[in-house]
Amino acid sequence: MTTTPHPLVTRAQRLAGDLLLPQAERVDQEGVPASHVEAVRRAGLLGVVAPREYGGADAPVAVARETAEILAGACCSTWFVQTQHHTPVKLLATYDSPVREKLLRPLATGERMAGIAFAHVRAFPRVPVRAVPEEGGWRFEGTVPWYTGWGLNDVMLLAGVTDTAEVVFVFAEAREQQGLRASAPMRLAALTAARTVSLELDGLRMPEEAVVLRTSQEEFALVDLPRAANASPAVFGVAYAALDLVARTPDGEETARSLRARLHEVRREAYALADQPAAPGCVPERLAVKTRAYDLLRAATTAAIVAGGGRAMALESRAQRLAREGMFLLVQGQTAEARRTHLGSLASG
Helix, strand or coil, rough: CCCCCHHHHHHHHHHHHHHHHHHHHHEEEEEECCHHHHHHHCHHHHHHCHHHHHHCCCCHHHHHHHHHEEEEHCCHHHHHHHHHHHHHHHHCCCCCCHHHHHHHHHCCCCCCEEEECHHHHCEEEHHHHHHHHEEEEEEEEEEEEEEEEECCCEEEEEEEEECEEEEEEEEHHHECCCCCCCCCCCCCCCCCCEEEEEEEEEEEEEEHHHHHEEEEHHHHHHHHHHHHCCCCCCHHHHHHHHHHHHCCCCCHHHHHHHHHHHHHHHHHHHHHHHCCCCCCCCCHHHHHHHHHHHHHHHHHHHHHHHHHHHHHHHHCCCHHHHHHHHHHCCCCCCCCHHHHHHHHHHHHH
């Protein structure tokens, strides 16, 4: 946790205690309402990493992690919808482009909400979405397998790969339009509430001024793979929330204390690695720590189920919701190397 309380951490704790946690089981069954996104915006949490000159908080990374832990531990579906927003904000703040002056301020202040449609780039050399250059802009063809926050987001950060292995990132309106059609919302074992769809792109045309970044697939992977190897703050948030449940049961206090101490240590190690520059060869070490975090997440959510007994099987059970959210986090943002590392750890454990 941060050593000095930060206003955004205080606001996140208040939001979690007053709204997100009391309504989490209902949201899990009915979906994230627009009013939850609005509450996150009012708390200033959509601009946590955005530059001050554009209306954001420019908070330290430790604050961004802690607020993410708090939101995920209270309502993982709401966390997942809003966490999509921060990557487009970071990208706009990092790269100078025409679209930066158009979008960065409304995204930093939360006036507009962004989602992401580029995880499929990790499938290379398979190319689910192609970007084709045209006069004055680009045409996108293919399928975005997963897009979260449909109906809640205003814009999306969309990426496609060209025939020359260049990755093209553009901002598009997050709505059905010529060349873009959304599936029905997916029914998933966990986080159905986050309004995830697939997107069919059949000649979606975007002007050149919508482009925020063009980079080679190789350069994209050099940045993305170390970042994807880091343990997500949501893993710690959900694990701590599960251990809070365990600690409140008659036989669970010692189990919670033991697991919490181990979780503290892995959390410290994971964040220390994430704060280091992405040096060559850093991915295996980060994935090893990430896998240990997964082990503790699984142990914590299993302990919550065991401590809850038969009552934990009810859909309205908090323990059961946290266990399903933990299952989701095991594959969220998964790369091929992360999958191999995790499976290898399970086989040797």
